[in-house]
Amino acid sequence: MAEALYFARDSKLFIEFDSVFWEIPVLDGFSFTQTTNATEITLNEMESTAGVSRRGRRAFNDSLAPVEWSFSTYIRPFKSVGGVGTGLADDTANTHHAVEEVLWAMFTGADNYDTTNFDFDRTTPSGQVTNPDTTDMNIAFTSSNVSTLGTANIYFVLGNTNKQVYKITQAVVNEATVDFEIDGIATINWSGFGAQIIDMWSNTIEKASTPDGATDNNNGGNAVAANDLWLDSSDEYRPYIMSSASATTTAHVFEDVTATDNFIRNRLTVLDIQPDTTLSGQTGLETSYSMTLTGGSVTFSNNITYITPEELGTVNVPVGHVTGTRSISGSFTCYLNRDDTYTNDQVSANFFEDMKGIYTVITNESDLTFKIGGASGTPRLEINLPTCHVEIPSHSIDDVISLETTFQALPSTITSADEAALVYVGAAN
Numbered sequence: 121m122a123e124a125l126y127f128a129r130d131s132k133l134f135i136e137f138d139s140v141f142w143e144i145p146v147l148d149g150f151s152f153t154q155t156t157n158a159t160e161i162t163l164n165e166m167e168s169t170a171g172v173s174r175r176g177r178r179a180f181n182d183s184l185a186p187v188e189w190s191f192s193t194y195i196r197p198f199k200s201v202g203g204v205g206t207g208l209a210d211d212t213a214n215t216h217h218a219v220e221e222v223l224w225a226m227f228t229g230a231d232n233y234d235t236t237n238f239d240f241d242r243t244t245p246s247g248q249v250t251n252p253d254t255t256d257m258n259i260a261f262t263s264s265n266v267s268t269l270g271t272a273n274i275y276f277v278l279g280n281t282n283k284q285v286y287k288i289t290q291a292v293v294n295e296a297t298v299d300f301e302i303d304g305i306a307t308i309n310w311s312g313f314g315a316q317i318i319d320m321w322s323n324t325i326e327k328a329s330t331p332d333g334a335t336d337n338n339n340g341g342n343a344v345a346a347n348d349l350w351l352d353s354s355d356e357y358r359p360y361i362m363s364s365a366s367a368t369t370t371a372h373v374f375e376d377v378t379a380t381d382n383f384i385r386n387r388l389t390v391l392d393i394q395p396d397t398t399l400s401g402q403t404g405l406e407t408s409y410s411m412t413l414t415g416g417s418v419t420f421s422n423n424i425t426y427i428t429p430e431e432l433g434t435v436n437v438p439v440g441h442v443t444g445t446r447s448i449s450g451s452f453t454c455y456l457n458r459d460d461t462y463t464n465d466q467v468s469a470n471f472f473e474d475m476k477g478i479y480t481v482i483t484n485e486s487d488l489t490f491k492i493g494g495a496s497g498t499p500r501l502e503i504n505l506p507t508c509h510v511e512i513p514s515h516s517i518d519d520v521i522s523l524e525t526t527f528q529a530l531p532s533t534i535t536s537a538d539e540a541a542l543v544y545v546g547a548a549n
Contacts, residue, residue, distance in 0.1 A: 126279040133191065134359055135222055135291075136370075137272040138233040141359060142222045143374040147307070150191035152276060152288060154317045156181045156435070157428075183436035186426040187288050187314035189274065193220045195298070195306040195384050195492065197257070197499040198376040199546040207374040209252075210236055216257040216546045218501075219377055222272075223310055224542065225249050227293040227420065229263045231270035240266075259542040265535075267442050269293070269422065274314065275349075275359055283351060285324050285359070288314035292441055294424045298492070298503065299386075300416040300452070306384035306492050306501065313424055315438050320349050328354035333365025381547050384501065388494040389413055391452060393471075393510070396485040405474045410466055414522060416452030418490065418503055420540065423447060448505065448529035448539045452490075456521045468523050472513045475525075486510050488527065493545075502543040505529040 128148055135142045162177040195218070202213030209217040215236075218224075225238035230249040232239040240247040240263035247263035274288040291314040298308050322340030325331045325348060333344040344350075346364050351357045360368040376382055393409040423444030429436040458469040478484055488508045493500030507530045513523040529539040 124279060124282040124284075126284055130278065130280045132277045132357070134275040134277065135226075135272050136275065136359075136361070137222055137226065137270070138231075139361075140233055140371045140373060143358065143372070143377050144193060144220060144223070145377050147192040147194070150189075150276075152187060152189040152274075152286065152314075152317065154187045154314075155185045157183045157185055181435045182430070183428045184316065184438065186428075186438045186441075187291070187317050188311070189288055189291065189314060190309070190311035192307050192309045193223070195308060195501050196220065196376065196379075196382040197384075197501065197544040197546040198379060198382045199548065200375060207372050209373050209375045212236075212254070214254045215252045216255070216544055217252055217375070218257065218544045218546075219382070220308065221250055221257070221259070221544070222373075223293055223296070223308075224259050226270055226272055226291075227264075227296055227422065228259065228261050229266050229269050240270075257544040257546075259544070261446075261537050261540055263537070264422075264446060265537045268440065269424075269443060275320075277351065277357060277359065281326075283324070283326060283357060285320040285349060285351070287318040287320050287349075288316070289318060290315035290440075292424055293422070295419065295421045297417055297419045298490075298501075300389050300413060300490075300492070301386055302413075302415055304386055306386050306389075313426055313441060315426075315440075323347070324349045324351060326351045326353050326357070328352065330368060331362065331366065382499050384493040384499055386492065388497055388500075389490060389492045390495050391416075392487075392489045392491070394487040396487075404477060406470075409471055411452070411454050411468065411471070412466075414453045414455060416450060416490075418448065418450035418505075421447045446537070446539070449527065450529075451524055451526040453516065453522050453524045456515065456523050468513075471525075472523055475510065475512045483509050483530075485530075486527075488529075498545050499547040500545050502545070504541045504543070505539065506541075507532050507539065 133144045133146050158179050159182050160179050163174045167173045197218045200210035200215045228249050229240050230238035232241045238249040251258040269292045271290040274291045276286045278284045292312050294312040323338050325338050331344040336344045338348050344365050348362045350360045360370040362368050391411045395405040424441050426438045426441050428438045454468050486508045488505040490503040508527045510527045513525040516522040516524050531539050
């Protein structure tokens, strides 16, 4: 075999969740890495009578650090064509979905997929994480008050021919950042952890038809067996897990991954701010503000840490993860403007003055709704943060003076999980 080099442009990413593969188109700049945690022992002693001072050192590998991975995706809502077919997201026509919805499901605690939506089945009653219908798709955070999240396997398929496959086991989504870059396409930056990176090359088969353990070998030269990975060269090299030496039952979802009508332009994004009614009555705030943005971002974080044993004499590997405090925060920017032809709720200078005037309130509450893609446009993503603590805007001195406002999305009570709700609306078929 000739030497094979691998280019990022030829790479694909697949997520295996609850025995189903999702194809996730990613942008340039993806990464995955796993390092070791090491301990160094040093000698530090005074000089002997012979004038010798030993100054040596030794290093020991204690454990493998958890895998760290990251990549970016476009925000891509769509309406399923419905019916029975390979790779479809739903049986019902015109049901709203998103190419990246499996990542949101992982972030919000889902552990089950029932061919239409994602659920959380570890409690009674079970909670529905995604709720797709013919109007929109809602993603709820109400099931995310858990100590461990649902895990998945992430496959990075690299190269054009003689593909190299890396599998990240027990992967979890730790953070998602939605950016509002004014001249760009709406994107989400995802990052998370995993237990191990496994090189799947020796257990991979590239073939145009289902491998047969009686006649086919994997790259390692062994007969095809259960748990080997088959890349179907006749179908975009989509991966399948062999359930036996000659059979596979892996399902796939890849609807609309090649479509061009499901991208969202950030320039259409609008923001609605509604202060709590008790605030507007006491502090002189407007009942609502409609801000014209120049940029911003919202970051969702699970603050995950991994648990690793600390046995002597062996290199320990991570055994699991635990969630930390869920945090949702962000910022938005707009030009500083004052115009007598506008109402107060459309003037950013008035917004600054009003926010500065609520110094008697310890925690202010405002309902923020970002409508990425427009107030009523399709496709779009709406991010609703019903109980936000909004800080006083700060002035950014540039060619055109701007205001930057930071905020923290809080739950309605400290034990609740209702800081955010997402609504995806797909474009018409």
